[in-house]
Every structure is written in C-alpha cells, then in structure tokens.
Amino acid sequence: MPPASRPGAQGQHYRTSGVVRHVPVAGWRENEGVSGVERDRDGAGRARSARPRDGLGRPLPYGVAGVARQPEGVVRTPGRTVAEAQRLLDAGMPFHAHEVFEDAWKSGPAAERELWRGLAQLAVGLTHAARGNATGGARLLRRGAGRITGESGGADRYGIDTAGLSGWARALADRVEGGAAPVDPVAEAPRLTR
Known part of the structure; x- marks a missing residue:
C-alpha cells in the first residue's frame, strides 16, 4: 500500500492490517533511549499498541494469541455498562x-463522570494487585473508593453498591499492601450491584 505521510514526521507510515506502522528515516531516532524503530499507530496516526494482551492487559509478544480487546469508544447504557463490566470482572x-468503565466515563453526562472514573480505578487497581504491583494496586483501589463514595454522596446509582464496593476496595488495598501475594482476579472480583 502507498505510504501515508504525517506533517513533521521524520519517516514514513505504512498501513498494515488496519494499523499504521511508522518506520523512521535511517539514522533518525524517534524516541531517544527507546529500542526499536517501529511504532503501532491507528488510522489517525495516534500511537496505539497492536500487541496482543493477556487477561490482565499485559503485552504479549507479536504473533502470540492474546485475549480479545475491548473496543474503544463504545457508548452503552449505564445498565449495559455495569453488566458488561461485571461479566469481565467475573472472567x-x-x-x-476498566476499559468499559472508561468508555462510560468519557461518553456519559458530566454529572456521572466521577462515578465511572472511580469504577475504572477500582478495576485497574484490581488489575495491578493481580499483577503483583501492591503499591499501585492499593493506591488505585483507595482512590477509586473515595471517588465513588464522594461522587454519589453515599447514594447508589443504577443499582451500583457504592458502599459495598468502597469497603471491598479498602479491604483489598489493606491486604495487598500488607504484603499478600498477587491476588486471584476471579476470586477477588467484586459484585457491582446488590
């Protein structure tokens, strides 16, 4: 396919399998100190990793079968968002x-953004705890717990059990911060609704 050019880019962009691959001009290093010369880009030229991922979002080597990605930018009803996120947590x-919650946070009404953002932080906090990152996991779990209880004023919205989720997140944060081994994300999956 013909190269796609981007103003100011020091190289060429080639579209392969729906992803634009950037190949810098010989001798020019796009990112000083970063090895490799190829960067995955979407059709608009934004950096997007095309590497397959495992169930916890960790990158796998190219060519390895990974877990199907969540499509980005999907607008769902609040009920559908909660159901899809619960399905993924249970799996x-x-x-x-977290990506499902992020879609709701970015596409929903401004008055609900903190709720969805807090739920996304709880999910990514569980992700970090499952990966063995106790500090990052605990920090995100506590931040998300504070955000969902502060945003809602203690009132549940869409059947989401904000008080129960906040308690779950704080207890898990204490446990992982106390030196527990990486958690099992299936065993630790919270119930989003009562």
Whole structure:
C-alpha cells in the first residue's frame, strides 16, 4: 500500500492490517533511549499498541494469541455498562472491565463522570494487585473508593453498591499492601450491584 505521510514526521507510515506502522528515516531516532524503530499507530496516526494482551492487559509478544480487546469508544447504557463490566470482572479480566468503565466515563453526562472514573480505578487497581504491583494496586483501589463514595454522596446509582464496593476496595488495598501475594482476579472480583 502507498505510504501515508504525517506533517513533521521524520519517516514514513505504512498501513498494515488496519494499523499504521511508522518506520523512521535511517539514522533518525524517534524516541531517544527507546529500542526499536517501529511504532503501532491507528488510522489517525495516534500511537496505539497492536500487541496482543493477556487477561490482565499485559503485552504479549507479536504473533502470540492474546485475549480479545475491548473496543474503544463504545457508548452503552449505564445498565449495559455495569453488566458488561461485571461479566469481565467475573472472567478475571479487570483490565478489560476498566476499559468499559472508561468508555462510560468519557461518553456519559458530566454529572456521572466521577462515578465511572472511580469504577475504572477500582478495576485497574484490581488489575495491578493481580499483577503483583501492591503499591499501585492499593493506591488505585483507595482512590477509586473515595471517588465513588464522594461522587454519589453515599447514594447508589443504577443499582451500583457504592458502599459495598468502597469497603471491598479498602479491604483489598489493606491486604495487598500488607504484603499478600498477587491476588486471584476471579476470586477477588467484586459484585457491582446488590
């Protein structure tokens, strides 16, 4: 296919399998200190990793079968968002559940953004705890717990059990921060609704 050019880019962009691959001009390093010369880009030229991912969102080597990605930018009803995120949490894929919440946070009404953002932080906090990152996991779990209880004023919205989720997140944060081994994301999956 013909190269796609981007103003100011020091190289060429080639479209392969729906992803634009950037190949810099010989001798020019796009990212000083970063090895490799190829960067995955979407059709608009934004950096997007095309590497397959595992169930916790960790990158796998190119060519390895990974877990199907959540499509980005999907607008769902609040009920559908909660149901899809719960399905992913129950399957041990909190990273993917965080992406569902992120879609709701970015596309929903401004008055609900903190709720969805807090739920996304809970899911990514569980992701970090499952990956063994106790500090990052605990921090995100606590931040998300504070956000969902602060946003809602303690009132549940769409059947979401904000008080129960906040308690779950704080207890898990204490446990992982206390030196517990990486958690099992299926065993630790929270119930989003009562």
